[in-house]
Amino acid sequence: MSGPARTTVPALPDRTDVVIVGAGPTGLALAAHLASAGVGFLLLDRRPEGAGTSRAGVVHARTLETLEPVGAAAPLVERGLRLTRFGIRRGRHRLATVAFDGLPTPYPYALLLPQYETEAVLLDRVRALGGSGAVRRPYTVTGVGQEPGGAVVTVDGPRGTETVRAAYAVGADGMRSTVREAAGIGYRGGRYAQSFALADVRMEWLPGREEVSMLLGPDGPIVVAPLPGDVFRVVAAVREAPGEPDAAFVQRVLDERAGGQGRVGEVLWSSRFHVHHRIADRYRAGGILLAGDAAHVHSPAGGQGMNIGIQDACALGRALADVLTRGADPDTRLDAYERERRPVAERVISFTDRLTRAATVRSLPVRAGRDATLRLLGLVPAWRTRLAAELAGLRS
Incomplete structure (x- = not known):
């Protein structure tokens, strides 16, 4: 009688320079930067494959700038849809238009494409830079500790429980x-009362495919953004969204808030989510570091979440490369990563919170005042430029 089948999955290495936990856009971007610098790493993710849903849908200018050094900007631009306008509306009435095409960047636009496309490009770059074998799925991290030589990561995977030692764990x-929980780092903040419905749909949309639109209404905002392939992303704040919003639900929301400008044909994918606004007390505890949503989360207003996570990854990749390949002092250099990136997260949390609260006010007099203010501000070039720079991640 034969014994149990033996797995052919190779064992994890006993030791590496950096263990990255999470192969979303942040983890993949960090892996690409480390690979380009010749830093050894292991990238672990509990999912058997990458995301097949679109979730985040925009890559902003600053993010593309940070991805240039690893060769990811050009293929993203090739796959994405470039839009230069962000329109703020109330039903059929335009309140303000923000333009990106005058910004001082090689990428004066918002690049619209599904998150799985962004992840695919980043994974291709990791492989091209020599890190193919270091991306391992499905592995669930069950423990992260520290010892004098660095971090100790325990995982459950196809071979059972394995342990990897590294100078740093991210x-x-x-x-x-x-x-973050294993490091004992606090995560302060709260959750917005509204739920959000998200759907990728095929539809007729009267404003067309030339801009991203945020429509304001008494029941909350709705964002309509074109994606490649004749698809639109619809995100709406609602009191309680269904688990998987269907075409009838999306159509009802559009009818109520978009003044009859949209006619839904097919829902390709949909989901419900709740929005938190939180930030980690620290980005580093010894040999353990945080990046992306592990360090900060906020409202999706403005499409900032994935973008500042990828920007975290760029900054952290530079810091780790300085320490591991150039002999920089670890405490000085890695603490500088937090000093650089945590204020950015604080500003984005504050900005998106103001935007979310302004978009969800229910009082009729307050809404009228908000709309009048937006019309006036929309006539001020300096305000439009500042908002465009904030959305694009270019404010210093």
């Missing part, structure tokens, strides 16, 4: 980060 594993 949590890029989302809002419910196992790495």
